Amino acid sequence: MLLPYVLVGAILFVLGMIGFITRRNLIVMFLCTEMMFQGIIVNLVAFGRYPLNGVPTFDGQVFAVFLIAVAAVEAALGLALVVLLYRNKETLDAGAWKLLKDE
Amino acid sequence: MLAAAETSLLDINVYATMPFWPLLGALLVGLLIAFRAKAQYAHWPVVLGVAATAVLAVTLFFDLGQKLPAPEGDSAPAVAHGDGHEVDVHHGETDAHAHADHDYPGFTHTLYNWMSFGAEESLDEHSNRWIPINFYFDGLTGMMLLFVTVVSLMVVIYAIGYMRDHHGHPEPGYERFFAFLGLFVFSMVMLVLAGNFVLLYLGWELVGLCSYLLIGFYFRKPSAAAAAKKAFIVNRIGDFGFALGIFALYMFMRGHVSAGENPLDYEVVFKYAGSLAEPSGYFGLSQASLVGLLLMCGALGKSAQFPLYTWLPDAMEGPTPVSALIHAATMVTAGIYMVARCTPIYELSPLALNVILTLGVVGAALTATMAVAQHDMKRILAYSTISQLAYMFVALGLAVPDSGVFHVFTHAWFKALLFLGAGSVMHAMGGVIDVRYFSGLRHVLPKTYILMLIGCLALAGVPLLSGFWSKDEIVHAAFDHSVLVGVIMLATAGLTAYYTFRMFFLCFHGKLRLPDEAGENPHESPPVMIMPLWVLALGAIFVGYLGVTFAVGSGEAFIGVFKPHGYFHDYLHASTIGHPHHGHGGMWLMYVSGVVALAGIGLAWMRFGQAPQDEPDRKILGPVWDLWNAKYYVDEIYDAVIVRPLRGIGHFLFGVDRFGVDGLVWFVSAVPRGLAFLLHFMQRGALQGYALTMALGIALLLLLWRWIDVVPPDVAG
Amino acid sequence: MPGIASWVERSVRAAGEWNLNGMSTLLVIFLVLGATGLFLALPGTRGGWRPVGMALLVAAGILLVFVLADFALGRELPIWFGGCALVALFAATRVITHTKPVYSALYFVLLIVAVTGLLLLMSAEFLAAALVIVYAGAILVTYLFVIMLAQQARLAPYDARAREPFVGCVAGFVLLAIIAAQLLVAPSGVGAEPTVEEAAGTVEAVGTLLLTDYIIAIQLAGLLLLAGMVGAIAIARRQAADSTPQNGGVD
Structure with missing residues (x-):
């Protein structure tokens, strides 16, 4: 029963990636990264629940807890940055910021 | 034995402090400079330091004199025919072979072990891997120290008056001058007292450094700066040979000494000097000849002998007390001292003695004629100094080093007098x-x-x-x-x-x-x-x-x-x-x-x-x-034969460096720079562009990995 | 380089024989349908095609049930799993295809709920609760605040058009294809499976691990949260006046 969960997790991850690449709204892009986290959480828990040797462990869930913590930090910092950027340019378009390049 | 005598005026440890008083004075002057004290009294530390050394040297002179072995009267056979020194050389060789453990009356006083150098398996750990700071005392030491320190003291006192303007105010750099003088006296006493060849080399280079610093004392004057450089570089040529000589001596001596003996200590070297008569295996020379000729190179530079004398007349750019002290009375006699010190080596090598004799005779005659046609008082005295140094060299070459050292001794007084008078x-x-x-x-x-x-x-x-x-x-x-x-x-x-x-x-x-x-x-x-x-x-x-x-x-x-x-x-x-x-x-x-x-x-x-x-x-x-x-155009000949070709090579190598090596470096950096120029168009600063590229890259890599899994490449092919 | 040449030749032959080692036809059809549907459904100028994309995605979702059944390797899938998975993927699709950020955020809440269901199916009770509390309760509310703050009067141009939808979809689904194919050939748990009781991720089970084996990591996580908080405050306190408004002074 491992594989269906892993496949669902992979699809969630890939959808999040596609969203991150294609959507221009900074907030939606952030939502997409959270979506990728969800895929990974599902995977981690599934690997712990259905290990190859048949003995379940909870390390995957512990990892997931840390992942949630990181996601919370990322959301806090990322949204603060989004607010700052929005204040500067009155837009949420990721394409409005192109400073990191060789002129 | 000097060491065996019961009475001595001062403890040996007191004599061992001899070099350090002027150094202390120089350091004190350095502190004065650092704290920007008035220059007016900057001479006192150095004068007192040198005076202390002079007092110690005079005491040591008498102390050693009391302990001299009883005069043997006219021990030398009365041979009056012309080839005296050949006979002597022959005598020296047989004598050395007869008893290799020749004992000289000097004794060594070790202060501490200075630095260690590589281990030798067979030798004991504590005595052989170290170069000690040790002093060697014998008649030559006492005699050299006597005139070196007394003449130094006189010159230092003289400089108090000389280094001032007409109103009695110190010249700019007054403190620096005395600090250098103190350093010089320290170095010279160190050179004379040194008890092993490495310490001798240290003193040798230190006096060279002081000479450089003092010739270039008026360093804002281009001619003085050039003269300082010339003195230093010409001495380098000689010192290269000198260093090689010490290396060769170490190499040969290692085979002769027994365990527990340091192969560069004077005592050990001269004890086993007789065994240096063996062939060296280089150029068909004996070990003594090879070592002697190489050491002689050092003396040629330091004592301004014939091929390498050209720095000395230019050195007159320095202040006159410096010319008197360093370039007439003391430092330039270091070469004579060293060869005289190594007499046990040189008396085994008629070849080295003949080379010394020839160079001395040529130098004495040539520079005397140069002195006849100069106008500058100090330069006349400089050429005279070279000529007199060549005299001393002749004495060394004739295997009568005592006469040579006697001339060193007398020359120091009257030549210092002449320079200071000038x-x-x-x-x-x-x-x-x-x-x-x-x-x-x-x-x-x-x-x-x-x-x-x-x-x-x-x-x-x-x-x-x-x-x-x-x-x-x-x-x-x-x-x-x-x-x-x-x-x-x-x-x-x-x-x-x-x-x-x-x-x-x-x-x-x-x-x-x-x-x-x-x-x-x-x-x-x-x-x-x-x-x-x-x-x-x-x-x-x-x-x-x-x-x-x-x-x-x-x-x-x-x-x-x-x-x-x-x-x-x-x-x-x-x-x-x-x-x-x-x-x-x-x-x-x-x-x-x-x-x-x-x-x-x-x-x-x-x-x-x-x-x-x-x-x-x-x-x-x-x-x-x-x-x-025109001094036989020697400077011009050196310029044309040595300096210009070297400068040409230098220009050529500079070109190689500039265009070859630098070009290579430029090329190495240009390739990634060119690639980066091509790739920088991809760097558009768009966040999602980067993300897309990354996703595509990961997809591509995984695809390749997966595909290789499905269709494995033919590893053997 | 004959080795490379022969490898390329064999590669071409293998591709021609459709010998993709684990790639079932069903999976390929699902992937193609999904990629095409997502491409059409993403916001863009192809306004008329979006319903078609949605339809294709629904078809892909139906196919997914069979694909998942394939992946269960003969075991029977619980009906709850299929439901939660479909809801989660539907919500995820809507998050990235919806033109209004507020709706994206709300669909994300739905996604969280569906994922929570999946976690519960895997007996991860503590984690499920934590996920709902932290994500749906805290993070998503923050998102909504920010969305409100940056609300545009009407549909913003950057919401109305996706960037490079085709290349993005291709990259994503190639990745997915490789992962799925690899899953089928990799060794997987075909043996005995732990019971629900054995695998129950209670607070006690997870907490014991957290405070024993992972004690340093949890301290570091706390430190990270603190640093994140300080950083967020520092960033948010910066006034827009620090740099010139509008043109930003850096353009």
Whole structure:
């Protein structure tokens, strides 16, 4: 029963990636990264629940807890940055910021 | 044994502090500079430091003298024929083979172990992997220290007055000057006291450094800076050979010493020196010849001998006390000292001795002729110094190092006197030192006149002054060796008297003429400058008597009273010099050399007594005089043969570096830069562009990995 | 380089024989349908095609049930799993295809709820609760605040058009294809499976691990949260006046 969960997790991850690449709204892009986290959480828990040797462990869930913590930090910092950027340019378009390049 | 004597005036550990007082003084002056104290009294630490060293040196001299082994009387066989030194060499060889454990009367005092160098499996850990700071005491040490420290003290005192302007204010850099002088005295005493070859090399390089610093004292003057560089670089050439010599000595000695003995300690080296007669395996030379020739290279540079002397005249750019102390009395004698110290090695190598003799004879004659045609007072004295140093070298080459050291000893006093007297003249003339611009100075500088007269008489070799006794010994030994060498030496002695008094008459006789720079009222130097000169003048007159014995009524004695070889020689024989063979008899030679000296002075009086402003010699000698005036174009020849090709190579290598190596580096950096130029178009600063590229890259890599899994590549193919 | 040449040749032959080692036809059809549907459904100028894309995605969702059944390797899938998975993927699709950020955020809440269901199916009770509390309760509310703050009066141009939807979809689904194919050939748990009781991720089970084996990591996580908080405050305190408004002074 491992594989269906892993496949669902992979699809969630890939959808999040596609969203991150294609959507221009900074907030939606952030939502997409959270979506990728969800895929990974599902995977981690599934690997712990259905290990190859048949003995379940909870390390995957512990990892997931840390992942949630990181996601919370990322959301806090990322949204603060989004607010700052929005204040500067009155837009949420990721394409409005192109400073990191060789002129 | 010196060490075995029961009584000594001071503890050996007190003597061991000898080098460090001037260093302490120099460091104190350095602190004064750091705290920007007034320069007015900056000389005191150094003067006191050098004085302490001088007191210790005089005490040590007497202390060692008390402990000398009993004089063996006329131990040397009375062989009067010409090839004295050949016989001596032969004697030395057989003697060395007979008992390799030759004991010299010196003793070593070790302060501490300085640095370790590589382990040797067979040798004991504590004694052999270390280079110690140790001092070697014997007759040569005592004699060298005596004149080095006393002359240094006189020069340092003189410099208190000299390094000031007409109002008595210190020149800029006054403190620096004294700090360097203190450092120099430390280095020189260290050099003389050193008990092993590495420490000798340390002192050797330190005096070279001080020489560089002091020649370039007026470093804002381009000529002074150039002269300092020249002195340093020319000495480098010699020191390269010197270092190689020490390496070779270590290499050979390692095979001769027994376990627990340091192969570079004087005691050990001279104990086993006899075994250096074995072939070295290089160029068909014996070990002694190879080591001797390489060490000699160092002496050629440091003591301004024939091929490498060119730095010394230029070194006169330094302040006059420096010329007197470093470039006449002390540092330049280090080479003579070193060769004399290594007598046990050199007496095994007739080849090295002959090379030394040849270079000495050539140098003495050449530079004496150069001195005849110079105008600059200090340069005349510089060429005279080179010529006299070559005299000493001749003595070394003739295997009579005691005579050579005797000349070193007497020369230090009167040459320092002459330089300081010239400095006094320069001081009064507002810096002008060219004898064409002044004359008749005896009217304005009466004391300097008397002092210079004493110095010139001593240098000229006038009988009964110190220069006469030492110079005559060398001439005597030269005649013992061959008539040709003897005649050249005698002629050079005559030339010496001639050019010395040419300078003297041009400067002090004739009608009074002053350069504009001298000002309205040229005055005699202050007492602080004149008093040291009197001390040196006393030395110039009397130190020669250390080297003669009174033999009233003896048939073989100069003017019935004086017999060559005195206390000085006995003292020196208690050292690594041992008992060189001296030819006896030939008392007529002393009269001849006295007459030659007086004749030179007389000739100079006839031609320059009225201080003519034109050059009378030039009319007679014509192009020869011009050649002498241009110093045989030696500097120009060196420039064309060595300096310019080297500079050409330098330019070529610079080009290689600039275009070849740098080009390669540029190319190495240009490739990634070009790639980056192509790739930088991809860097558009768009966040999602980067993310897309990353996703595509991951997809591509995974695809490749997956595909290789499905269709494995043919590894063997 | 004959080795490479022969490898390329064999690769071409293998591709021609459709010998993709684990790639079932069903999976390929699902991937193609999904990629095409997502491409059409993403916001863009192809306004008329979006319903078609949605339809294709629904078809892909139906196919997914069979794909998942394939992946169960003969075991019977619980009906709850299929439901939660479909809801989660539907919500995820809507998050990235919806033109209004507020709706995206709300669909994300739905996604969280569906994922929570999946976690519960895997007996991860504590984690499920934590996920709902932290994500749905805290993070998403923050998102909504920010969305409100940056609300545009009407549909913003950057919401109305996706960037590079085709390349993005291709990259994403190639990745998915590789992962799925690899899953089928990788060794997986075909043996005995732990019971629900054995695998129950209670607070006690997870907490014991967290405070024993992972004690340093949890301290570091706390430190990270603190640093994140300080950083967020520092960033948010910066006034827009620090740099010139509008042009930003850096353009």
